[in-house]
Amino acid sequence: MLEDPRMVVWFDIDNTLYSASTKISQAMGKRIHAYFVSLGLNEEEASELHLKYYTQYGLALRGLTRYHEIDPLDFDQKCDGTLPLEDLLQPNPKVRKLLEDLDRTKVRVWALTNAYKNHANRVLTILNLRDQFEGVVFCDYEQPNFTCKPEPEYYHNAMKQTGITDPSKCLFVDDSKQNVISARKLGWGRCVHFHEHGLETMEGGKLKTLGQNGDTAADTDCIQVIYDLEELRVVWPDIFSK
Numbered sequence: 430m431l432e433d434p435r436m437v438v439w440f441d442i443d444n445t446l447y448s449a450s451t452k453i454s455q456a457m458g459k460r461i462h463a464y465f466v467s468l469g470l471n472e473e474e475a476s477e478l479h480l481k482y483y484t485q486y487g488l489a490l491r492g493l494t495r496y497h498e499i500d501p502l503d504f505d506q507k508c509d510g511t512l513p514l515e516d517l518l519q520p521n522p523k524v525r526k527l528l529e530d531l532d533r534t535k536v537r538v539w540a541l542t543n544a545y546k547n548h549a550n551r552v553l554t555i556l557n558l559r560d561q562f563e564g565v566v567f568c569d570y571e572q573p574n575f576t577c578k579p580e581p582e583y584y585h586n587a588m589k590q591t592g593i594t595d596p597s598k599c600l601f602v603d604d605s606k607q608n609v610i611s612a613r614k615l616g617w618g619r620c621v622h623f624h625e626h627g628l629e630t631m632e633g634g635k636l637k638t639l640g641q642n643g644d645t646a647a648d649t650d651c652i653q654v655i656y657d658l659e660e661l662r663v664v665w666p667d668i669f670s671k
Contacts, residue, residue, distance in 0.1 A: 436618075437591050438531065438668065439541040440562075441603035442552055445623050445658075446524060446540075449604070449630045449639065451517045458631035460508040461489055468497055476634055483633030487607065488543050488568070488577045501545075501570035509548040520557040527658055528561040532670035540565040541587055541601070543577045566590055578603070579611030600665060602658075604630075610649055621664060622654045 440446060444454060458479075465475035482492025493499045531538055539562060542549045546567045553559040566587040568577045576583040593599065596616035602623050603609050609620040626640035653664050662669055 432592060432594060433537065435534070436536045436598040436600055436668070437593050438536045438538050438665075439566075439587070439599060439601040440538070441605070441608070441623075442540050442542040442549055443544060444604040444625075444630060445602060446552070446556060446558060447518055447521070449625050449628045452629075453512065453514070453517055454631040455629075455636070456512055456517070457508060458634050460511060462634050464493075464504060464508055465489075468499070479634035481633075486577065487579050487605075489633065490568075490570075491575075491577060494575075501575070505545045505547065505570055509544060512548075514551060514555055518552065518555045520555070524556070524658060525558060525561065527661065528558060530662075530669050530671040532668055536600070536668050537563050537591065539563055539587075539591060541578070541603075542567050544568065545570045564590065578605065578608040581611065581615055584612055584615050584617070600668070602655075602661065609652055613649065613652055619665065620652045621661065622652055623658065624654050624656060626656055 447453070462475055462479055465479055466472065470478065478492065479489050482489040486492055490501055490504055493504065494501050528538065540549060540553065542565065544552075544567060546565065546569075549565050549567050550559065553562065553565070569575050576586065578584070588594070588596065588599070597618040599612070599617040600619045600621075601609060601612045601617050602621040603612075604623045604625075606622055609622045613620045624639055628639050629636055630639060631637070655661065655664065
């Protein structure tokens, strides 16, 4: 079968398709911390390991499954599954219009997330965006030694799922500096770091204010930084029909 000639636009989901101002990362961070404590760790140990695993693997759960033999589906149910997303999220017509205006004769649109499929589909449904995505590449917690961003294997697997062989045809936007840098190193053609300067977010259980301590990918070759998804119309003008 011939390969689809269109480019693939990859959107991260959490803190990208919705704003960090929703404070979902803080709610998630508290649940992950509680999960560490439930394993018998004290508060300090839980905080240290949470940050260590997030920094080392890009996802705290990767460290938990590797060193603590926990069931990732149990983690998903107790952490992601208990988030009050319906109370914290609401559809954003501007984001939907942005996705609708992508020229589908030139690009295919996929989501690329470190969440499990249940959370990914739940968020996309609440945001009224599920129909705008051809598919979702997610962390498959059912698989032993599952991969996640920013691990190279995760991006290779994403390309396999979409049937694309040329990494230069991949366009990617993510709120994680490390995730976009990793994609760029693998040859993904156009990478954008979505960075809501001044807002607070939680990474590895630690609160941070975006825009401090050089936490953007602006100094990385061929990576652009945007503060609003609408800016994609400017940085990728050739893939929009309107």
